[in-house]
Amino acid sequence: MQISEVVRAGLLTAVAAGALGVAVPSAHALDQSVIGTPQEQRSPWAVFRFGFSAYKSGHKEQAVEAYKYAAENGQLGARWKLARMYAEGDGVARNDYEAFKFFQEIAAQDVEPGSPDESYVADALVALGGYARTGIPDSPIQANPAAAQDYYMRAAATYRNPNAQYEVGKMFLHGEGGMKASLQQAARWFQLSAEKGHAGAQATLGNLLFQSGKAVRGLAMMTAALERAQPSDKGWIRGMQEEAFALAGEADRRTAIALAQDMIAKGN
Structure with a gap:
């Protein structure tokens, strides 16, 4: 497969600029026209990097073309x-x-665990x-x-x-x-995910703890998860947390809020 002139030209310019230690605006790089780019300058990794630069600069059509070349050549x-x-x-x-x-x-x-890929x-x-x-x-x-x-x-x-x-936990749940x-298996997988900072897992595990009678800990986990959650997850986590707060006693609410603030501050 041949790379189009615009991709080959931009790649050559980017490689040359890197060798000289200077920055070349991506839009300028994409406008160049060079024929006969040497094979070593068209390595899948180099083309992938060029595609990433084009993508970041908003030239997504050129990025797709570069990505396809790199993908077809094992990147x-x-x-x-x-x-x-x-x-x-x-x-x-x-x-x-x-x-x-x-x-x-x-x-x-x-791909082995621990590999860059x-x-x-x-x-x-x-x-x-x-x-x-x-x-x-x-x-x-x-x-x-x-x-x-x-x-x-x-x-x-x-x-x-x-x-x-998190998804395995939900399937067990x-x-x-x-x-x-299996509630036990679900909680185990939620715990593993929550320890890595997954807000959905933290909230779901907190709800399970609340339902099992560990009200303060459960409320605190849901509250901390709500603070950390992505916008797309805040709605359902907030609904879960507010329902639990409505059922909890005043003393448990206050203790849970303090514990949640401590969790957030410490990154726990």
């Missing part, structure tokens, strides 16, 4: 970036099935779990909770991914994917 990070762009409709038309195929290629790689594989497995859980409309991918459980479990157990650990419902 795992480029495949992951393309998958995310298609999954989110970022610079390309959203296409979940196209994203699924890229994520599947990443997940098929034999570990995060790409773990994130791909979590994404595949989500697609398998619900299916993808107008595609061959049908809802398959058992397959979702396999994807999540691989990411959770092999790569210790907190998002996957509700008995999904062929799993037998």
